[in-house]
Amino acid sequence: MLISNLGEVELIKRISRQFPYQGEGVRVGIGDDTAVLSPLPDADRLTLVTKDILVEGVHFLTHFLTPYQLGRKALAVNISDIVAMGGIPRHLVTAVGFPPDTELKTVEEIYQGMGELCRICFINLIGGDTVNSPRGIIISVTLLGEVEEKNLILRSGAEAGDLIGVTGNLGSSAAGLDLLMQEVGEGKERDKGHASRFQSLIKSHLEPPLRLKEARKIVQSHLATSMIDLSDGIIKDLGEIARASQVGAKVYLDRVPLGPALEKASSFLGNDPLEYALGGGEDYELLFTLKPVGQEKLKELAHEFQVPLNIIGEITPPEEGIKYLDKEGEERNFSRKGYTHF
Amino acid sequence: MLISNLGEVELIKRISRQFPYQGEGVRVGIGDDTAVLSPLPDADRLTLVTKDILVEGVHFLTHFLTPYQLGRKALAVNISDIVAMGGIPRHLVTAVGFPPDTELKTVEEIYQGMGELCRICFINLIGGDTVNSPRGIIISVTLLGEVEEKNLILRSGAEAGDLIGVTGNLGSSAAGLDLLMQEVGEGKERDKGHASRFQSLIKSHLEPPLRLKEARKIVQSHLATSMIDLSDGIIKDLGEIARASQVGAKVYLDRVPLGPALEKASSFLGNDPLEYALGGGEDYELLFTLKPVGQEKLKELAHEFQVPLNIIGEITPPEEGIKYLDKEGEERNFSRKGYTHF
Numbered sequence: 001m002l003i004s005n006l007g008e009v010e011l012i013k014r015i016s017r018q019f020p021y022q023g024e025g026v027r028v029g030i031g032d033d034t035a036v037l038s039p040l041p042d043a044d045r046l047t048l049v050t051k052d053i054l055v056e057g058v059h060f061l062t063h064f065l066t067p068y069q070l071g072r073k074a075l076a077v078n079i080s081d082i083v084a085m086g087g088i089p090r091h092l093v094t095a096v097g098f099p100p101d102t103e104l105k106t107v108e109e110i111y112q113g114m115g116e117l118c119r120i121c122f123i124n125l126i127g128g129d130t131v132n133s134p135r136g137i138i139i140s141v142t143l144l145g146e147v148e149e150k151n152l153i154l155r156s157g158a159e160a161g162d163l164i165g166v167t168g169n170l171g172s173s174a175a176g177l178d179l180l181m182q183e184v185g186e187g188k189e190r191d192k193g194h195a196s197r198f199q200s201l202i203k204s205h206l207e208p209p210l211r212l213k214e215a216r217k218i219v220q221s222h223l224a225t226s227m228i229d230l231s232d233g234i235i236k237d238l239g240e241i242a243r244a245s246q247v248g249a250k251v252y253l254d255r256v257p258l259g260p261a262l263e264k265a266s267s268f269l270g271n272d273p274l275e276y277a278l279g280g281g282e283d284y285e286l287l288f289t290l291k292p293v294g295q296e297k298l299k300e301l302a303h304e305f306q307v308p309l310n311i312i313g314e315i316t317p318p319e320e321g322i323k324y325l326d327k328e329g330e331e332r333n334f335s336r337k338g339y340t341h342f
Numbered sequence: 343m344l345i346s347n348l349g350e351v352e353l354i355k356r357i358s359r360q361f362p363y364q365g366e367g368v369r370v371g372i373g374d375d376t377a378v379l380s381p382l383p384d385a386d387r388l389t390l391v392t393k394d395i396l397v398e399g400v401h402f403l404t405h406f407l408t409p410y411q412l413g414r415k416a417l418a419v420n421i422s423d424i425v426a427m428g429g430i431p432r433h434l435v436t437a438v439g440f441p442p443d444t445e446l447k448t449v450e451e452i453y454q455g456m457g458e459l460c461r462i463c464f465i466n467l468i469g470g471d472t473v474n475s476p477r478g479i480i481i482s483v484t485l486l487g488e489v490e491e492k493n494l495i496l497r498s499g500a501e502a503g504d505l506i507g508v509t510g511n512l513g514s515s516a517a518g519l520d521l522l523m524q525e526v527g528e529g530k531e532r533d534k535g536h537a538s539r540f541q542s543l544i545k546s547h548l549e550p551p552l553r554l555k556e557a558r559k560i561v562q563s564h565l566a567t568s569m570i571d572l573s574d575g576i577i578k579d580l581g582e583i584a585r586a587s588q589v590g591a592k593v594y595l596d597r598v599p600l601g602p603a604l605e606k607a608s609s610f611l612g613n614d615p616l617e618y619a620l621g622g623g624e625d626y627e628l629l630f631t632l633k634p635v636g637q638e639k640l641k642e643l644a645h646e647f648q649v650p651l652n653i654i655g656e657i658t659p660p661e662e663g664i665k666y667l668d669k670e671g672e673e674r675n676f677s678r679k680g681y682t683h684f
Contacts, residue, residue, distance in 0.1 A: 005406035008684045026387060028496060029484055032574070033423045034487075036494065037389040047389065047467060053437035053482050055475045081375045100684055112420060120514065126391060133397045133683065135464050135477035140437055142484040144636065145376075154370065231375070262515040339422045342442055342474065 002216045003107055005101035013107055018115030019125040025090065025125050028164060035126035037091065040146055048145035050081040056136035064180050067106045070139070071113025075230065076208045077144040079121060080284045083212050084229035085154070086219035087147035091126045092118060095140040097133025110139070112309045121212065130219050151219045154293060156288040158226040159244035162315040165224075167286045168212050168307040169259035170234065171273055173265075174280020176205030178269055188206065197219065208284040215286055221301055223294030232281040235334060248320035251278075251313035255328050278324065279334050289315055345449055346442035353472060356450055360457030360682075367432065368466050376466035379433065382488055382521060390487035392423040396477035398459040406522050409448045412481070413455025418550045419573065421463060422626045425554050426571035428495070428561035429489035433468045435502040437482040439475025449672040452481070464555065474491070477683050493561045495630075500587035504657040505632040506642045507566075507640065510649040511601035512678040513608075513615055516622020518547030520611055540607045556647050557628055563643055565636030572625040577676060579629055585630075590662035593655035596669050619673060619677050620666065631657055 003011055016030060028036035040047070040290070054060055054074055065073065076188065082089045094114065096106060107130075118125060179198050199276055211229075218224050228237050234251070241250055258273045266273035285307075290298060293312035295311065316323075324332050345353055358372060359470065370378035382389070396402055396416055417434065424431045436456065440449060449472075460467060467486075490520040521540050555569075560566050568587055570579050577594065584591055600615045610613035627649075632640060637653065658665075666674050 003684050006684065011684060020565050027494075032497065033571075034392040034429075036427065036489075037387075037391065039385055043381055045381060045386065047381075048376050049379065049433070049435055049484075049486065050376040051435045051437055051469055051471060051482075053439060053471055053473055053474060053480065055439050055480065057476060058474045085375075085376050091391070093391055093393045095393055097395060097397050097400075098482075098684075127393055129393060129395055130684075131397060132400045133393055134399060136473075137437075138395065138397065140482040142391075142393055142435060144391065147378075149569060152369075154378075155374065156625075165434075182346075182403060229375075237559075244684055247355050282440055298606065338543075342345050342348065342353060 001104045002100070003098060003102050004102050006104055008016070008130070011107065014104070015111045015130065016126065016190055018108070018111040026126055029126045035091070035093065042148070045146045046081050046147040046149060048085050048087045048147055049139070050078050051140070051142045052078055053140040055138055060136065065107035066207055066305045068113040071110035072117055073206070073208060074139045074141050075117045076210060077284065078141050079117065079210060080185065080208070080229040080231065082143055082145035083215040084286060085147055085214065086151040086227070087145040089121050089123050089143055089145045091124050091144040093127040093142040094125070094161065095129040096132065097131045097138035099134050100132055100134065101250055102225040147305050153219050153224055153227045153230050155226050155241045155244035157264060158241050158315045160245050160247055160315050160317045161292065162225050162312040163292055163295060163311050164238070164251065164290040164315065165288050165290055165311050166257065166307060167211055167309055168209065168283065169257045169262065170230070170283050170285065171258060171262050171276030172201045172204035173208065173282040174276040175207060175262050175265045175269065177200035179265060182269070188212045189223070198261055200261050200267055205282060207280060210307060211284070212288050214307065217301055217304065218286065218288060221297060223298055224288045225292045226288060230287050232285045234252060234278045234287060237287055240311045241287070242322055246318050248316040248318050249313060249322045250316055251324050253324055253332065255310060256287065257308055262338050275334055329341045343446045344442070345440060345444050347447050350472070353449065357447070357453045357470065357472065360450070361389050361460055362451040363466050364660060368468055368664070371466060371468045374472055375532060377435065379434070383572055384490070386491040387488045388491060388494055390418045390424050390427050390429045390485070390489055393482070393484045394420055394421050394602050395480065395482040401625065407548055409451035410455040413452035413461055415548065415550060416481045417456045417459045419461065419626065420483050421552060421554070422550065422571040422573065424485055424487035425557040427489055428493040428569070428630060429487040431463050431465050431485055431487045433466050434482040435469040437471040439473045439480035441476050441478065442474055446484065450501060465565055495569045496560050497564055497568050497570050497583045497586035500583050500589050500631040500657045502589055502657050502659045503634065504567050505634055505637060505653050506580070506591060506593065506634055506655040506657065507630050507651060507653050508599065508627060509553055509647065509651055510551065510625065511599045512572070512605065512625050512627065513600060513604045513618030513622050514543045514546035515550065515624040516618040517589035517604050517607045517611065518543035518545070521607060522547065524611070542603050542605055543607055548594060550624060553626070553628050556649065559643055559646065560628065560630060565632045565640055566630045567652065569628060569630040574623045575621045576629060577597040577620050583629070583631065584664055588660050590658035590660050591664045592658055593653060593666050595666055595674065597652060597654045599650055599652045619678055
């Protein structure tokens with residue numbers, strides 16, 4: 001059934017079913033033009049607000065992602081922004097545009113993908129606008145979160161001498177995207193088989209990880225001095241920490257965690273795995289800095305993590321800039337510099 | 343200059359200049375992926391959240407509105423949602439998509455329109471995403487506000503016997519839109535001259551009013567029992583109050599305020615002015631209910647208003663439904679029922 005045959009009112013009813021969780025703190029939720037939130041339980045809690053807009057053909061291609069994956073990812077990347085501040089996601093407001101000839105199934109599955117994460121993360125949908133967008137799907141997500149004053153972590157707290165830590169393996173998502181692109185690529189040699197061979201990389205791109213628990217453990221240990229989520233690749237995101245903290249950085253390339261799948265896929269794709277790991281975006285792992293005295297404690301903490309945790313470098317004085325050093329101590333430059341829109 | 347020649351970083355710098363106001367309550371503002379807001383000053387303050395997405399060709403046509411008017415309107419309609427709850431707008435997060443061949447001037451003027459309202463209303467821009475949208479401009483606005491517990495007003499508080507009040511003249515915006523449509527209409531008789539004759543109606547459509555002061559006076563007087571902003575026309579919006587409050591309503595058609603310009607334009611357009619006033623949307627006036635004892639006090643209050651204030655009907659028991667009655671007490675039906683997206 002097409003959504004144009006179902007009508008707006010019935011469509012909104014169907015969507016609401018994907019969001020059964022209505023937790024604390026919501027006085028007026030979905031169904032009104034404006035949501036009303038109760039005061040936060042403690043006076044020391046800060047409100048976090050993040051927002052993204054995803055445009056079909058620019059941020060996503062519907063033949064790469066299932067509708068479920070699209071909805072999930074649209075919310076996951078915003079959860080990532082909240083947790084990288086040390087916070088907990090709480091309230092979701094969406095605005096989604098669909099062409100009128102969109103299948104109802106597609107719409108329901110997009111909201112299912114969001115709804116699933118809402119259930120897992122105890123997020124309330126407090127408002128949702130569903131509009132006509134004749135020229136492609138548009139998804140705008142606003143996510144509100146909260147963080148205790150003492151657990152707030154910013155990009156600006158890094159100091160010379162701090163170590164640089166990272167969760168997970170890097171570059172998987174960017175390599176996964178290249179594999180998807182090559183499968184549908186024009187003028188390139190096609191290899192329909194590699195999707196199944198490198199399933200884990202493709203999955204990293206389509207279903208970014210959630211690092212809520214890891215982020216909360218890192219901030220609650222009070223070992224970290226700054227944190228950011230890796231949405232644009234280390235080159236750009238470590239650059240953000242350096243800019244905000246007014247520091248430089250040294251990254252030891254042999255310590256950058258590359259998974260075995262990335263090494264194989266890079267060889268297949270004829271690229272350097274480090275290009276993916278440093279310049280590729282959308283890993284949604286955590287990049288953070290910590291005082292050297294915290295290193296041992298962090299290792300203990302990491303046993304409870306579901307992902308590896310690695311120290312890949314250190315923060316330096318601002319005048320030293322940001323350097324990527326190979327085993328021989330030689331500086332290397334990378335061609336991928338992250339995505340810009342214009 | 344096209345924005346594709348300017349680049350993303352420089353573009354964001356230009357945009358930031360339109361938003362010099364950085365007031366209280368913002369710990370981390372624009373420039374980070376996530377904004378951090380300080381706790382509200384009093385424990386009894388509630389947070390309000392509203393969101394809209396506007397799609398070129400669906401919600402607006404760029405040959406009707408100037409870029410300045412577009413930016414202004416995108417924010418004004420969200421301010422309207424916050425003030426209709428009795429609240430004060432505080433923090434703005436935008437996400438705007440532009441085709442890469444958009445003139446820099448257009449982008450700057452859209453943000454100027456928003457920036458102007460931010461200055462007037464003391465709203466902080468706390469986050470803004472500017473992305474590529476190859477197939478037309480998209481504007482998504484999320485606006486946060488606050489309201490004291492005692493001033494919060496909902497749609498659900500109306501009771502049988504309450505009077506129905508409305509600010510301003512109604513129908514101007516819908517008639518203004520019809521005039522604009524006729525000017526560019528295909529297959530219709532064109533009349534290039536009427537735009538200047540009915541300037542005030544067209545302006546109502548392009549530059550919706552702000553009713554912050556009026557809304558605050560209404561809620562602070564504690565006379566009103568429910569309130570909504572007229573975004574979709576009385577038929578739909580009074581219907582929302584009736585549904586939320588589980589009541590019926592009687593509207594006396596001869597009391598519905600129609601401006602003289604609307605009467606003239608309706609005669610020119612060959613339409614019934616009441617169709618515009620009741621079924622047409624986007625007036626962004628306030629529709630509210632109040633206890634009959636409050637009527638005299640409200641009249642006094644209205645002297646301080648910049649717009650007329652009229653009592654147009656009363657709330658009835660739910661079983662009586664919603665009735666629109668002419669001078670003779672006959673019920674009338676209207677063909678315009680407000681906009682639906684699918």
